[in-house]
Amino acid sequence: DVVMTQSPDFLSVSLGDRATITCKSSQSVLYSSNKKNFLAWYQQKSGQPPKLLMSWASARESGVPDRFSGGGSGTDFTLTISSLQPEDVAVYYCHQYYSSPPTFGGGTRVEIK
Amino acid sequence: QVQLVQSGSEVQKPGSSVTVSCKASGVTFSHYALNWVREAPGQGLEWVGRIIPVLGKTDYAQKFQGRVSITADKDTTTAYMDVRSLSSEDTAVYYCAGQIFGSGTPRPFESWGQGTQVTVSS
Numbered sequence: 001d002v003v004m005t006q007s008p009d010f011l012s013v014s015l016g017d018r019a020t021i022t023c024k025s026s027q028s029v030l031y032s033s034n035k036k037n038f039l040a041w042y043q044q045k046s047g048q049p050p051k052l053l054m055s056w057a058s059a060r061e062s063g064v065p066d067r068f069s070g071g072g073s074g075t076d077f078t079l080t081i082s083s084l085q086p087e088d089v090a091v092y093y094c095h096q097y098y099s100s101p102p103t104f105g106g107g108t109r110v111e112i113k
Numbered sequence: 114q115v116q117l118v119q120s121g122s123e124v125q126k127p128g129s130s131v132t133v134s135c136k137a138s139g140v141t142f143s144h145y146a147l148n149w150v151r152e153a154p155g156q157g158l159e160w161v162g163r164i165i166p167v168l169g170k171t172d173y174a175q176k177f178q179g180r181v182s183i184t185a186d187k188d189t190t191t192a193y194m195d196v197r198s199l200s201s202e203d204t205a206v207y208y209c210a211g212q213i214f215g216s217g218t219p220r221p222f223e224s225w226g227q228g229t230q231v232t233v234s235s
Contacts, residue, residue: 038219049208052222097222101174101175103160104159
């Protein structure tokens with residue numbers, strides 16, 4: 001199985017500041033034939049199901065604010081919130097869908113400092 | 114708009130079984146796969162298994178093989194997950210998660226149900 005390792009586990013950031021989460025996969029999730037990274041990011045607010053934020057490592061879903069950006073390739077990825085807003089308080093998960101079984105990182109809890 | 118609506122909370126005794134349902138609407142069921150993902154208290158997300166209804170094909174995480182069955186009714190566009198031999202370690206919120214299927218290329222989980230709390234307690 002592909003192991004997804006997120007860091008940090010917990011992030012406390014001041015309003016308006018940048019928040020960066022990293023995710024490392026134990027194997028590359030880059031598919032060479034189409035040059036796509038099979039890596040997604042989800043946001044889960046308290047008491048709610050996860051919501052897909054980003055797919056293919058850097059493609060924002062419709063309606064996701066542009067302060068969210070994704071980067072990286074192969075085995076190393078980042079999710080950045082450029083200017084943290086109160087509504088961004090949540091747990092964020094990375095997810096590889098390159099190979100079965102699909103696997104998730106352990107999650108990063110983002111809070112306001 | 115895709116909507117996945119799950120059945121309500123369950124409280125079950127150790128050793129018993131539970132069935133959770135997930136009704137899909139606003140989606141072409143033949144182009145969809147339905148996954149089950151669980152979130153145990155204080156833990157992250159764990160994939161349980163999935164079904165591709167148009168093919169009747171199922172896949173399970175190794176740790177759930179033989180104890181979990183996932184089925185789907187194409188007529189009612191509803192997927193079901195049966196979990197047998199429940200223990201306290203199965204206490205979790207179970208989500209169904211939809212995934213577009215059709216080109217052969219794996220995709221992320223675009224839609225999620227609201228979650229079903231399953232509590233296993235004597």
